[in-house]
Amino acid sequence: MKIRVHFLSYCILTFISLSTLSFSKTLAQQKELILTDTTSVPLLTEIPLFSTYNFAYKNRLDSIQKTVSLSYNEFVQKYIDIYSTRKDMMGKMLGLSDYYFPIFEKALKSYNIPEEIKYLPIIESSMNPHAVSRVGATGLWQFMFGTAKGYGLNMDNFVDERKDPIQASYAAAAYFRDAYEELGDWLLAIAAYNCGMGNVKRAMEKADSRDFWVIRRFLPNETRNYVPAFIAAVYVMNCSDKHQITLQKAPFLKNTDTIQVTRFVSIPDLAKALDIEEDVLSGLNPSYKKKIINGTALLPKRIILPKVSLANFAQLYDLLNTDVAADMKIVLASNDDRRLIKKALPKPKALFFYHKVISGQNLGAIANKYHVEVQDLKVWNKLKGTTIVIGQKLKVYNAALDKSVERPLKG
Numbered sequence: 001m002k003i004r005v006h007f008l009s010y011c012i013l014t015f016i017s018l019s020t021l022s023f024s025k026t027l028a029q030q031k032e033l034i035l036t037d038t039t040s041v042p043l044l045t046e047i048p049l050f051s052t053y054n055f056a057y058k059n060r061l062d063s064i065q066k067t068v069s070l071s072y073n074e075f076v077q078k079y080i081d082i083y084s085t086r087k088d089m090m091g092k093m094l095g096l097s098d099y100y101f102p103i104f105e106k107a108l109k110s111y112n113i114p115e116e117i118k119y120l121p122i123i124e125s126s127m128n129p130h131a132v133s134r135v136g137a138t139g140l141w142q143f144m145f146g147t148a149k150g151y152g153l154n155m156d157n158f159v160d161e162r163k164d165p166i167q168a169s170y171a172a173a174a175y176f177r178d179a180y181e182e183l184g185d186w187l188l189a190i191a192a193y194n195c196g197m198g199n200v201k202r203a204m205e206k207a208d209s210r211d212f213w214v215i216r217r218f219l220p221n222e223t224r225n226y227v228p229a230f231i232a233a234v235y236v237m238n239c240s241d242k243h244q245i246t247l248q249k250a251p252f253l254k255n256t257d258t259i260q261v262t263r264f265v266s267i268p269d270l271a272k273a274l275d276i277e278e279d280v281l282s283g284l285n286p287s288y289k290k291k292i293i294n295g296t297a298l299l300p301k302r303i304i305l306p307k308v309s310l311a312n313f314a315q316l317y318d319l320l321n322t323d324v325a326a327d328m329k330i331v332l333a334s335n336d337d338r339r340l341i342k343k344a345l346p347k348p349k350a351l352f353f354y355h356k357v358i359s360g361q362n363l364g365a366i367a368n369k370y371h372v373e374v375q376d377l378k379v380w381n382k383l384k385g386t387t388i389v390i391g392q393k394l395k396v397y398n399a400a401l402d403k404s405v406e407r408p409l410k411g
Helices: 001-031 055-064 074-085 085-111 115-125 147-151 165-183 185-197 197-207 212-218 221-238 267-274 278-286 308-321 363-368 376-381
Strands: 031-036 042-044 256-261 264-266 292-294 300-306 351-354 395-398
Touching: 042 395, 055 074, 055 221, 055 278, 074 085, 085 165, 085 221, 115 185, 115 221, 147 376, 165 185, 165 197, 165 376, 185 197, 185 212, 185 221, 197 212, 197 363, 197 376, 212 221, 256 395, 267 278, 267 292, 267 300, 267 308, 278 300, 292 300, 300 376, 300 395, 363 376, 376 395
Parallel strands: none
Antiparallel strands: 031 042, 256 300, 264 292, 351 395
């Protein structure tokens, strides 16, 4: 009888253990991919096994490599697996690239940035100018409010230039120029775009290396996956035919004109005059919040139009020379980062303060002291280089009061 009881207990315990193991395995599989703040970058919670080294993928990456290093390893392979099975999404990216890539390429070329960086908005925003992350990063290039201001983008009650494909692309190119100047490597510059130059430099110090794959373990979780996801996106966009991914036509008209307007013009009225759908015209000009182009004689505004036929030209001329009825008061936008939660402060504090440079200090030391970025200090103080002198006063924003002054771009 004792033997039977013991045997029954053993069977029950074995069943419970196997059930627990099976449940844990299922749960781990469910948690393998977790969406991060970046629109299209799933987060790998476990180190993927590299049981299927694919020489074809390696050779294809080598064949398309230009300036940015396109490494092939288990992390890149995992993201190739992910993106190559998202055939609908990547088909749409191929279609949108016909319209957006020439814009990105022109901006990047103006700052001597590698053309490959044009693939970044795929993993940032799925090339959606209206994309807004949970912490307020906005637009194709997902700029945070403070970083956008630092790179010359304007946000007011009429316009959010983070959503302007042209303006935001030039701002992104300027950021990459500064990041590469400071870090000296394009994969590190791409990592910095996600988590900030300070985080990358600290990881470099801990690893005593300038190799992304060596410092990777010292970076934030999202950034560890951000660079492999970028490389995978470059691969899939260039080798879509190898994975049966079909281009889906974008809703944009490629044959367009650009004009500057010096008065307030309504997008719905403009669409009516051109005899096109309002959504089409709004899609070409996504940065205008109220569907009003708020041009003035001092600050003309750009509007992108489909090619105008002679039949519509007279109506267009009349419209562009008539002001719309609108409240023309322009109010600068306040910091709209969603991660900022208004809290009652015991007493008001200054938004910024000044640091006086003492002997032996450089921008890096000052940036580390106040937990900000060197590039922030350069932007706030309009410094062209990194040279500072003893006694010089540097403006430093109070990061505890205004989180928008921090980099990373996505918080």
